Amino acid sequence: MRTLYQFPISHYCEKVRWALDHKQLDYRTRNLLPGLHARTTKKLAAESTVPVLVDSGKAIQDSSDIIDYLDSRYPDTPLTPGEPELKEEAQYWEKFADERIGVAVRAVCYDTLLDHPGLLIPIFTANGPWYGRPIMPVIYPKLRLQMRKLMMIEPRTVKLAQQRLEKAIDKIDAHLKGRRFMVGDRFTRADIAVASFLAPLCKIRKFSVEWPAVYPEPLESLTASWAGKLSWVERLYQDYR
Template identity: 45%
Template sequence: MNRVLYQFPISHYCEKVRWAMDYKGLDYKLKNLLPGLHLRTTKKIAAKSYVPILIDDGEQIQNSHVILNYLDEKYPDKPLSPQDPTLFEKALEWEKYCDIEIGVHVRRFCYHYLLSEPKTVIPFFTQGGPWWSPLFFKLFFFKLEPIMRKVMSIDEAGANKSEIKIQQAIDTLYAEYEQREFLVGDQFGRADLTACALLAPLIMPQGYGLDWPEVMPAKLQAFVDKNDKKLERFRQLYSEFR
């Protein structure tokens, strides 16, 4: 197979790409990387160090929204992008909104509490990795945690700020879905996919590819419970289109 997705199984930005490729019925191989150790691989194959990175017949594409553009251009069946130029721009606006106002903040909000529970978060990091990865992360987690917190500005103040941002975004999207079935146009598309994928760590849907814990950290669960009604539309979209 000539199509390989380099990713973190836990990454909701990687889930955007996994979902898009599955939606289009494309075959691909997953190459699961380990946080921190991934740099040894990504620096060799791409301009930036982050994932997702798609290698397709020797072509390298990085960044989830760029990959979605590429997939619709090269594999136009079951398009995720509207053909109408005005609707296309609207879809890109919603995708960018979700990437910035949801994706970054869900990551920081969730990690702030998950990093305090190594038994929960280490399996997320190591799922699908080499046999030695659980032991490695158990031994060196005390070094990884402060690095992650520093790089992503993860602390109590940041988590509180992100919680407010996520709430505002959920309220905005809920109001939109109260008025229409999909965010843009009359069919499921990249805007809906992005919103759902980036909120997935909160709703823990089937199809994401992770073995979700039976119990979330209390703070995260309280936030989800408070927004249960508003999150139902995203669960429905996952159930119907994922």
């Protein structure tokens, strides 16, 4: 049985969950506790980050590398276009999502959410180790500071992340005019990458996380300002997730 080591809240992990589900591959998830996860991941792979997919004794880390592996190992229902030009375009948009959306969404969301432990702790501990619920409130103050430091979340960088995200959303919105998919005329890894990374801004219900109906401010106002340009994400989730 394949095992995906993950954080349910991570949009990088959602990218892999979506790829696995799209390919109709059986797998189980192992939810790790932020701050304590490295004890597990460093035994499996080179870095401490999630996602990590373990398949037949082989550990693959990084969401893009995992999709490469899945398309190579399980070629049915491919997510990478076979045509060289379309493959290059799909890889471009996936890299664009990694560089311009993923980190920016994380910074913008956590800048607000980290100040609301009552909201985040249940998400961090959901379906995780039994000791998560009693220990997380104890370690959370230190974890909050560590996450801000490691993710470089401070006023200047958050402002830059918002600006970068605004430009990325505008670029994707313009690209999708008259299009159903990011690349060509079928669903690809480009769609998964872009939509999964933007999903937290839409509070997507098929994300494996119980998002609040309303985010704390200023995150709620910020996501509301982008809602009109993110309807494609909701439609893609409805049709393909």
